[in-house]
Amino acid sequence: MSQQETEQDRRSPEFTDDTTDAEARELAHRERGTVRPITVVGNPVLHTPCREVTEFGDDLARLVDDMFASQRAAEGVGLAANQIGVDLRVFVYDCPDDAGVRHVGHVVNPVLDELPAGRRMLDDSPEGCLSVPGAYMELARPDYAVVRGKDLHGNDVVVEGTGFFARCLQHETDHLNGRLYIDRLSKRERKDVLAQMAESTPKYETVPNG
Numbered sequence: 001m002s003q004q005e006t007e008q009d010r011r012s013p014e015f016t017d018d019t020t021d022a023e024a025r026e027l028a029h030r031e032r033g034t035v036r037p038i039t040v041v042g043n044p045v046l047h048t049p050c051r052e053v054t055e056f057g058d059d060l061a062r063l064v065d066d067m068f069a070s071q072r073a074a075e076g077v078g079l080a081a082n083q084i085g086v087d088l089r090v091f092v093y094d095c096p097d098d099a100g101v102r103h104v105g106h107v108v109n110p111v112l113d114e115l116p117a118g119r120r121m122l123d124d125s126p127e128g129c130l131s132v133p134g135a136y137m138e139l140a141r142p143d144y145a146v147v148r149g150k151d152l153h154g155n156d157v158v159v160e161g162t163g164f165f166a167r168c169l170q171h172e173t174d175h176l177n178g179r180l181y182i183d184r185l186s187k188r189e190r191k192d193v194l195a196q197m198a199e200s201t202p203k204y205e206t207v208p209n210g
Helices: 022-032 058-073 163-176 187-199
Strands: 078-080 090-096 102-112 122-129 132-142 144-150 156-162
Touching: 022 058, 022 090, 022 102, 058 078, 058 090, 058 102, 078 163, 090 163, 102 156, 102 163, 122 163, 132 163, 132 187, 144 163, 156 163
Parallel strands: none
Antiparallel strands: 078 090, 090 102, 102 144, 122 132, 144 156
């Protein structure tokens, strides 16, 4: 996902602490990782639901490191595994919340909570995607999200996001379900986004389609 403005974070002891030592943790991951090119819309791996992770070991740890390295190289705030061509339910993030607090982490096998009606306040803000480079379009999403899953060691994680960070959590979970943000747009808006992409030149390495 590409960076935009944010609002204020609301936290509770239930939620995983992903703000402490955020800079050091992100740096450690990406220094161990290898930058991989980004897949773009049209690549089959982006349009099919990803497989559940069943093995928590060195291969998964290397994947998370590579994802952090790739995310930083592409100047993103979130990255799903299929965006580097890996068919597994994993995403990483380095994203500010609505108070500007930096959140760094990863979620394996993420599941979004269904929000009660009282929490479904929609935020209609511009959204972009590393797999649709150079394009943005307004998209309404709830301004609050909770994602539950595992970390790379198999421990439970529960991540809460508000504002832009909530958008990031929803965007990356969508990726792992084989859905890009442009799939939520009208036909006219989708056509506009793809035209924007065609006219732009990615600032990072991408995987040619076909």
